[in-house]
Amino acid sequence: MMVNQIPFKEFHLLLNQGLRVAIGPFNVCIQTTYKPLAEQLYQLYRHYRTAQNEIAEFHVRIVTERSNKNPFEKNVRFLLDGQSPFESFPQAQALAALEWGINLAIAVRVSHLLLLHSAVVEKNNHVILFPAWPGSGKTTLCTVLSYRGFRLFSDEFGLMDPQQGTFYPIPRLMPLKNESIAVIRNYLPEITIGKSIPNTQKGTVAHACPPEESIQQSTLTAKAKWIFFPKWIADSTTKIETISDSEAFMLLASNAFNYEVLGAKGFQAVAYLIRTCNCYKLVYSDFEDVMATLQRLIDET
Amino acid sequence: MTAEKPQKTTETSNRESTVSTLETPQHTRRKLLKGAATIPVVMTLYSGAALARTSNITGEAANIDTAVFMDTSNGPQLLCVFPDAAQQQISGDTYDLGAAPQATLIQDPKINPIAASADKKKLEQLDACHAQGGIMISAVAYSSIMDKTGITINSTTL
Amino acid sequence: MMYWHTEHFHTLLIEDWGDEYTVFQPDSGKTHFFNQISIQILIFLSQHPATIEQICTVLAKQFQQNPDKEFTQNIEKILHHFETLGLVKKRNQGNPHDG
Numbered sequence: 001m002m003v004n005q006i007p008f009k010e011f012h013l014l015l016n017q018g019l020r021v022a023i024g025p026f027n028v029c030i031q032t033t034y035k036p037l038a039e040q041l042y043q044l045y046r047h048y049r050t051a052q053n054e055i056a057e058f059h060v061r062i063v064t065e066r067s068n069k070n071p072f073e074k075n076v077r078f079l080l081d082g083q084s085p086f087e088s089f090p091q092a093q094a095l096a097a098l099e100w101g102i103n104l105a106i107a108v109r110v111s112h113l114l115l116l117h118s119a120v121v122e123k124n125n126h127v128i129l130f131p132a133w134p135g136s137g138k139t140t141l142c143t144v145l146s147y148r149g150f151r152l153f154s155d156e157f158g159l160m161d162p163q164q165g166t167f168y169p170i171p172r173l174m175p176l177k178n179e180s181i182a183v184i185r186n187y188l189p190e191i192t193i194g195k196s197i198p199n200t201q202k203g204t205v206a207h208a209c210p211p212e213e214s215i216q217q218s219t220l221t222a223k224a225k226w227i228f229f230p231k232w233i234a235d236s237t238t239k240i241e242t243i244s245d246s247e248a249f250m251l252l253a254s255n256a257f258n259y260e261v262l263g264a265k266g267f268q269a270v271a272y273l274i275r276t277c278n279c280y281k282l283v284y285s286d287f288e289d290v291m292a293t294l295q296r297l298i299d300e301t
Numbered sequence: 302m303t304a305e306k307p308q309k310t311t312e313t314s315n316r317e318s319t320v321s322t323l324e325t326p327q328h329t330r331r332k333l334l335k336g337a338a339t340i341p342v343v344m345t346l347y348s349g350a351a352l353a354r355t356s357n358i359t360g361e362a363a364n365i366d367t368a369v370f371m372d373t374s375n376g377p378q379l380l381c382v383f384p385d386a387a388q389q390q391i392s393g394d395t396y397d398l399g400a401a402p403q404a405t406l407i408q409d410p411k412i413n414p415i416a417a418s419a420d421k422k423k424l425e426q427l428d429a430c431h432a433q434g435g436i437m438i439s440a441v442a443y444s445s446i447m448d449k450t451g452i453t454i455n456s457t458t459l
Numbered sequence: 460m461m462y463w464h465t466e467h468f469h470t471l472l473i474e475d476w477g478d479e480y481t482v483f484q485p486d487s488g489k490t491h492f493f494n495q496i497s498i499q500i501l502i503f504l505s506q507h508p509a510t511i512e513q514i515c516t517v518l519a520k521q522f523q524q525n526p527d528k529e530f531t532q533n534i535e536k537i538l539h540h541f542e543t544l545g546l547v548k549k550r551n552q553g554n555p556h557d558g
Contacts, residue, residue, distance in 0.1 A: 085397055086397075087399070244476065244479070245476040245477070245479075246476040246479035246480070246481060246492060249474070249476065249481050249492075250344075250346060250481070250492055253346055253481075253490060254346055254441075259346075259490075260363070260488055260489075263483075263485065263488055264472055264483055264485060267472055267474075267481070267483035267490055268472070271474045271481070274476075339496060339522050339524050339530070340494075340496070340533050341494065341496045341497035341500060341533060341534065341536075341537040342492070342493070342494045342496075342497055342537075343491050343492065343493055343497050343537065343540055343541070343544070344491065344492040345489050345490070345491050345492075345544065346489065346490040346491070346492070363487065363488065363489065364487070366543055
């Protein structure tokens with residue numbers, strides 16, 4: 001059953017007890033009694049499948065607590081399996097705390113897959129990776145691509161099965177930051193974006209919904225064919241530069257969350273990716289321009 | 302791993318090289334290193350950096366050679382960072398340094414960097430760090446955390 | 460005489476990217492980038508222990524270089540770095556095949 005098939009009252013009740021939703025290859029059990037968060041999740045998670053009777057890999061909670069600094073204020077705290085990896089957040093940042101927390105859970109708990117810090121989309125049954133560090137604009141680019149003919153796998157994680165060489169989709173809310181929020185609201189006025197959350201650790205954040213089709217197709221895996229190391233530079237024309245295999249290897253391996261944990265498996269998985277993919281550095285600023293360039297490369301190969 | 306495309310892997314265990322005849326993607330032979338072909342170069346990859354970039358959660362440096370030593374007037378001193386006591390640490394291999402990471406420099410034993418005993422003394426500084434509940438972090442994790450929140454070093458001997 | 464030899468060379472995973480190499484070292488769990496000359500040092504030492512002079516003579520010939528002081532210093536420096544990484548060890552003895 002999809003979240004949008006449940007009346008809000010029932011959804012809220014499920015959240016109080018622990019709502020299980022299927023997010024890519026994982027089920028996440030989310031529990032909160034904080035109603036404003038329930039309202040946001042009801043809007044932004046509406047296309048996700050509920051998984052009440054299935055095993056959940058991650059159990060996360062958002063609880064309210066009295067602020068230490070101001071006893072008349074309340075904060076929210078993220079809990080993963082009952083443990084608190086972060087400081088508490090202002091209540092208005094509950095959604096951001098939940099989304100970061102789930103990311104952290106994936107990053108520190110998943111050890112059977114190679115976890116690349118990468119935006120991932122699919123085209124013509126092949127995955128395109130955009131491995132990048134924060135601030136490179138990968139979420140913004142990924143949001144645009146996923147609403148313009150590319151299937152969203154993730155704006156944050158490249159989840160690769162090191163045995164099969166395939167990637168798992170994990171389409172989650174895409175946290176747009178600062179200037180990107182207005183840019184995307186203007187460029188993609190039709191898409192659902194949650195309300196802006198100011199003053200977070202990363203500035204203002206607003207969460208874009210993944211396309212419904214991407215969520216529906218999130219069981220369809222694919223192998224990678226292209227790797228672009230992206231960089232957004234204001235007013236630049238789109239530039240694509242091939243890079244050497246050895247450089248691509250070092251960039252990709254250092255970009256993974258758990259490369260060292262996987263040991264030889266991680267090394268072989270990265271080597272496999274480099275051997276089977278075309279690797280480029282990508283500089284861009286204009287969405288139309290970058291999409292045309294990507295399409296041309298895809299058509300050529 | 303099922304490789305559909307070309308394989309050119311040297312297995313040192315049996316000293317065999319296998320190269321498939323399949324077409325490779327348009328792989329460039331441009332080099333990571335330009336020039337300097339006759340100077341031997343080895344670079345070691347420091348991973349775990351991706352995790353450090355997204356939070357102040359990091360792992361302990363893999364070995365003493367990758368740890369951060371600050372040059373002080375009293376010789377190199379190990380940067381010993383402290384997992385945030387206010388946070389419940391979420392797994393055995395990763396440590397949450399909190400929103401305002403704290404560190405100290407280990408002063409004893411004093412290290413003479415050119416003496417043969419330097420390596421041994423570095424390990425003794427690490428023992429002293431562990432005894433205080435601290436960990437060593439890699440240079441990459443250090444620069445990543447410095448970029449984001451900085452690290453307060455509580456020391457008077459810098 | 461100081462002889463250099465490799466440590467657990469047979470356990471290394473080596474990917475050849477065309478004159479540049481990535482090497483996984485299971486003992487340390489580390490990945491290293493090697494250029495052509497540095498991997499050749501390791502391969503040479505995996506075949507038989509050698510002194511610095513022997514290594515320099517072979518490599519100078521292989522890479523058409525003058526085995527001058529600078530060349531020798533570079534090789535010596537990398538050997539010590541290999542030693543730190545646990546890739547090679549040195550042994551002080553008359554006949555390298557005795558021990």
